[in-house]
Amino acid sequence: MLVDNGVNGDSRVQKAARSAADAGWEVILLGRSPVREERHWQLGAAQVRLLAMPTPLAKRRHEFRRAWLRWPLAYPPTGIAAHRAQAVKAWKADLALRRAQLAGGGGLRVTALTAQELAAKVTGKWVSLRYWSLTNARTRRKLRSPWDRAYTWFWQAMQGDRAWRRLEPGLWDYELAYGPVIDELAPDLIHANDFRMLGVGARAKIRAAAAGREIKLVWDAHEFLPGIKPWQDNGRWLPAHRAHEREYAPYADAVMTVSDGLAELLQREHGLARTPDVVLNAPAADHGELVPDAPAPDLRALCGIGPDVPLLVYSGAAAKQRGLDIMVDALPELPGVHVALVVNKPAGPYVSGVLARAAKLGVADRVHALPYVAHWEVVPFLSAADAGVIPIHHWPNHEIALITKFFEYSHARLPLVVSDVKTMAQTVRSTGQGEVFRAEDVADFARAVRAVLADPQRYRAVYDRPGLLDEWTWEAQARVLDGVYSRLLPGRPGPAPASSPAADEQSTPVGAEA
Template sequence: MLVDNGVIGDSRVQKAARSAADAGWDVVLLGRAPVGSPQTWRVGAAEVRLVPMPEPLSRRRHEFRRAWLRHPLAYPPSGIAAHRTQAVKAWRADLAVRRAALTVAARESGAGRPGGLPWAALRAEEKLSGLTRKWVGFRNRQLTRARKGRKLDGPWDRAYTLFWRRLRGDGAWRRLEPGLWDYELAYGPVVDELAPDLIHANDFRMLGVGARAKVRAAAKGRRIALLWDAHEYLPGVQPWRDNARWLPGNVAHEREYVPYADATMTVSGGLADLLRTEHGLAERPAVVLNAPAVGELPPDPADPAPDIRARCGLGPDEPLLVYSGVAAAKRGLGVMVEALPRLPGAHVAFVVNKPDSAYVRGLVTRAGELGVADRVHVLPYVPHHQVVRYLGGAQVGVIPIQHWPNHEIALITKFFEYSHARLPLVVSDVRTMAETVRETGQGEVFRAEDVADFVRAVTAVLADPQRYRAAYDRPGLLAGWTWEAQARVLDEVYSGLLPDAPPRPTPPAHAPVEPAQVEVSA
């Protein structure tokens, strides 16, 4: 199994590795080491290896050049700026010590105040160091502006992108997004050494790594089955940077290597249909939902989940709305803060990946401006096996995501976590999730980014929460939204790709040896 992250925090990948190993497959999960040295541990009976990945190709050539025309006095982007800054600090630290030494010497000699040539020389040198500090600071700021000023979304970059797409078609990613080669150079040799029968490539970056490994193995007379697990609809992704090349480059990379996949799997029926149309797939991809594992849901006296209400300082009857997941503007969290003045007594808990991020701080600041800061609680993630029990202490689960292509087609992880916590839901009107909530009756739907409609939906749920909780009593509803049900689909896909595999003995039970804080995914 290949994934382009550090595994920690990716609950889908962890559960897939564990359940495949439990089904008797010999699983090695390769991820990316967050630091320079490799790491290993186990998730159940699956082995996890994190490989170091240098990223020299992720930097563009202009990042190594000086901006002579725009900022001629800026330092070159060679690292000399940091060196000069530190050198000036060291110089001024030395001057401070010399000043102190002259002051002590003058006091001990009875002169009272330092003077003479050494003192005059020191004063002159201090003035020179001050001027130097200003000059170094100015050139540093010029370098910062040069770096910020050069984006990859200008007319030249759009023309560059168009030229290479016309010239090389899907192969244009080699020019548009050369950093993809950093993944190949880190993971490829490890995959070749493992000589797998099956590669489970998670998402778009790992598809190319798996496909190239398959080609190399075929040249040696050995077959590798390649499964592509598409976590999102790439053409609908919001680019992460001001970069006209990023999305076309990654889409071209995906299109080039999709034909090498022997099977495709994805996270929702809507995405399965999109992928089949987009890539002309012969079969509809198998659907494996991002559902929680039933074994993680019941209370465990030996491993109690934290009490979300206690962390918020709330009693059992105070209304608590919870959002759990990544904190970002397109997740629409602002509507929850804006609504609080119209929801007397209600509290909001943000259980987020980066509690100290600028975006979250902005939400807290806005709550203060509205006079509701005491009703906004920012909390960190908890271990993924505690998430459902943790969220169950709230009264309403909120998913206020905005209208983006990928938001329209999926039931996201938190949807299933809220459901197993038996929380009434308040969700925005993104297509698939809104249709599901209306059909099951487990919550209310509001117009995305519409504060008044959000208030209406929350008020309705708080007025009769048991009405919405009763939806979870529907036979088979929650049973179909479990990882155990999804794991059977995964095993069927593997077995179909390797029909001649020998019978798989059930491996002995392994106590999981994992990092202490394996967190919920977005």
């Protein structure tokens, strides 16, 4: 099983690896180490290996050159900028020490020291200007200039789907880190999570075939690539990754994804002969007592509020398109209501901006930024809130799936307040488990919150309907996953080994968001 991250924080991948191992498959999950060394641990009966991955190809060639025309004062990108900045700091520190040693003194030595301090100050300004110029030379080129667009067009015209090799060569860094390990393991089946790992898995399949071995490739598409807001703001990222995906999609023996809508889009996009199997990002109904000595976290205690204080919770990744701002902007219209943001980066720049906005509005004491908890603790942790909020904006990928937090809020039996993105709004309206508001409309959001808080039991009662939550569990999805594997490799696996929840040797707290 392949994933392009550090595993911790990716609940879908962790659950897939664990449940496949519980079904009897020998599972080795390869991820990317956040440090220079490999990391290893057990996830139930599954082995986790995080591989060291140098990324020299991720840098563009222009980042190694001086931008003489655009930033003539910039330092060369050799590391000299950091050296000069640190040297000036050391110089100033030395002058400050000498000033302390001459305290109360006078004469020529003090005059000379004052002149040196002035020189250090001027030099510091000059170094800072050149360092700032270098930073801008590296970061402000968005590959959207006429020359850059012509470069992108030329390689697309010349190489078609193979053009990603020129437009996004950093994809080779994944191949060079993962490929040799996969070849050594000689797997029967590769489960490639998302678009980067699709290429890694497909190339391993091709090499194995040349060596006389057969590998079955499962592509697990978490998102619809054409609908992604590019993580890098440049004109090459999306066309390069789409080309990479188109080149290797035909090698997949089976495709699975997170929703029926995304399955239909993938089938049309890649001309798939079979509609992808759907494995929802649903939470596990029962994780067992994975960490018996660790007390379960208390959401309200972490917020410092009592049981009667109205509390809205958002759980998941923090980004502008996730719409967290609206929860703060509405607080002046919602007296006494508190907001808990359970996010991947509670001290990150986006959340810091949200908290600054709360301070400006005078509601900072009612907004609480908290870190992720372990994935098996998410549902009980969230259940202490009065409502779960999903305020995401209208983006193609937001319209087509029921995302992880939707299922987690549901199993926590929370009334929902969701924006009017297509699939989620339709589901909430049909079940009656919450209220829908117009995305990015503060007044309508406040209306929906007031409606939910006025009669929470009305919405919670929906979860008592027989069978509603049964299919929204990972146990049901794991049967689909096992069915895909068994279809590709009939007659396997052997008898399933007993998997004790306590076998998680490094159950590092992970996130609520797949």
